[in-house]
Amino acid sequence: MVKEIRLPLTPETARLLRAGDEVGISGTIYAARDVACRRLAELIRSGERLPVDLHDQVIFFAGPTPVPPGRACGAVGPTTSKRMDPYTPELLEAGVRGMIGKGPRSPEVVSSIRRFRAVYFVATGGAAALLSTFVTRCEVFAWPELGPEAIWRLALEAFPAFVAIDIEGGDIFTEGRKGYSSNC
Amino acid sequence: MILRNIELASITDKIAELALEANVRLRPDVLASLKAALSVEESPMGRRVLEQLIENAKIALESALPICQDTGIVTVYVKLGRDARIEGDLFESVQEGVRRAYLEGYLRKSIIRHPALGVENTGDNTPAAVEIEMVDGDSVDLTVMPKGGGSENVSSLKMLPVSGGLTAIEGFVLEVAAGSAAACPPLILGVGIGGNFADVAGSAKRALLRRIDDRNKEPRLADLEERLLKRVNGLGIGPAGLGGRVTALAVKVEERSCHIACLPVAVSVSCHALRSASGTVVPSSTVVP
Structure with a gap:
């Protein structure tokens, strides 16, 4: 059964999610990748004003393709989350409640997620044409000079994802393999 | 002339x-291989991911989206x-x-x-x-x-000890595959063996141009490809790394002559979106x- 989630991601909603759940995410999210996440973390560290209030927000580690005429959004999908691991504890401390990306996270990030009662979702990488059909609006929100690395604001409607790491630190990347790996 | x-x-x-x-346009041989994987995959999440990838290929082609x-x-x-x-x-x-x-x-x-x-x-x-x-x-x-950058990042090259032979080669390929959960599996692995430090990575990447369903003309390497594929799929990483039977769709090996003291091996990892x-x-x- 698909769990429907409406953003912002409140602690009450986060509490109901478990690693392995299939979800449909609706509402506004911010897409940011390497450079934008690094800049956000730097601003947090120096106590400067952020371009967006991160409280209970979900950050999508992604850099979409340019929007072709007549479409709500270009192709969009998750990039490798691991590259954002160095910035993640600070982002979570600043109020980020959820992240969407792909691939496993470091043990430090898993413990940060547990500490801040946050959720890490994964969307299917390399399915960007399909995923774009769940985006109803898409615009560059901040730092346009970064090109593909700018912060984008996206409106999602039932965007398909899985809960990969839950508030208790349950992690699909360690649990999911059980039963499928063989010693060879 | x-x-x-x-x-x-x-x-x-x-x-x-x-x-x-x-x-x-997803390569027809890759699309066919994803469809075949759906009949092998047992993990419900893995099957869901494969279904999404097949649907994605259709939408991309119809709407001219990447x-x-x-x-x-x-x-x-x-x-x-x-x-x-x-x-x-x-x-x-x-x-x-x-x-x-x-x-x-x-x-x-x-x-x-x-x-x-x-x-x-x-x-x-x-x-x-x-x-x-x-x-x-x-x-x-x-x-x-x-x-894409994600699958490039987990690709790797190593100068193996000659004494290690096939055991070392297979171990290295397995090690690279084991670190590729974020690189959008099911993967296609191009493996270059021999040549020199500079060109072994090129061999590995060129191996990805072979059709998924072809068979290495050299029977020895065809066996190696099959054995590696089986072992990689035994890792249990599964589609999108969420666990499952299908971690790779194919392993393609290219061999070149090489110095007696050297055993360069490169693994060029491709995501399922092998383009x-x-x-x-x-x-x-x-x-x-």
């Missing part, structure tokens, strides 16, 4: 066409006929084709000029890497291969010198 003229503009046009095609938002860094393989005559800058005509596809095709521009400093996007996804090989004939065969498109430019006129 009769030489035949190849127009540079035709090369540019063909490259632009192939770059767009590669990004939007299969993946990471439209990659481009490698262009040129097979230049010995009897073809080209006037002008072949390299630049290829770059112009890539530039046109990425600017006019709404593809993402992911190339920076100064990686050491992490600055300055080139703005048009050039330069592409260009490999030129001389072949018989009077035409030019072109293959355009865009490859390439090929075409030919034929001469427009004949030149009799």
Whole structure:
């Protein structure tokens, strides 16, 4: 059964999610990748004003393709989350409640997620044409000079994802393999 | 000798066409392999991911959207006929084709000029890497291969001890595969063995151009490919790394002669969105010198 989630991601909603759940995410999210996440973390560290209030927000580690005429959004999908691991504890401390990306996270990030009662979702990488059909609006929100690395604001409607790491630190990347790996 | 003229503009046009095609149309052999994987995969999440990938290929083609938002860094393989005559800058005509596809095709521009400093996007996804090989004939065969950053990042090269032999080679391939959960499995692994430090990575990447369902002409290597595929799929990483039976769709091995003291091995990891498109430019006129 698909769990429907409406953003912002409140602690009450986060509490109901478990690693392995299939979800449909609706509402506004911010897409940011390497450079934008690094800049956000730097601003947090120096106590400067952020371009967006991160409280209970979900950050999508992604850099979409340019929007072709007549479409709500270009192709969009998750990039490798691991590259954002160095910035993640600070982002979570600043109020980020959820992240969407792909691939496993470091043990430090898993413990940060547990500490801040946050959720890490994964969307299917390399399915960007399909995923774009769940985006109803898409615009560059901040730092346009970064090109593909700018912060984008996206409106999602039932965007398909899985809960990969839950508030208790349950992690699909360690649990999911059980039963499928063989010693060879 | 009769030489035949190849127009540079035709090369540019063909490259632009192939770059767009590669990004939007999943290779038929890859799509067929994903469909076959669906009948093998037992994990419910793994099956869901495979279904999404098959649906994605259909939507991408129908709406001319890229299969993946990471439209990659481009490698262009040129097979230049010995009897073809080209006037002008072949390299630049290829770059112009890539530039046109990425600017006019709404593809993402992911190339920076100064990686050491992490600055300055080139703005048009050039330069592409260009490999030129001389072949018989009077035409030019072109293959355009865009490859995403995530799967490049987990690719690896190692100078193995000669004493390690096949055991070391297999161990290294398994080690690379085990670290590839974020690289969008099911993977296709191109494995280069031999040659030298500089060209073994090229062999590994070129191996990805082989059809998924072909069989290595060398029976020894065909066996190695099958054994590696089985072992990689025994890792349990599964589609999207969420656990499952299908971690790789194929392993392709290319071997080259090598120094007696060396055993270079490279693994070029491709995500399931293995993208390439090929075409030919034929001469427009004949030149009799």
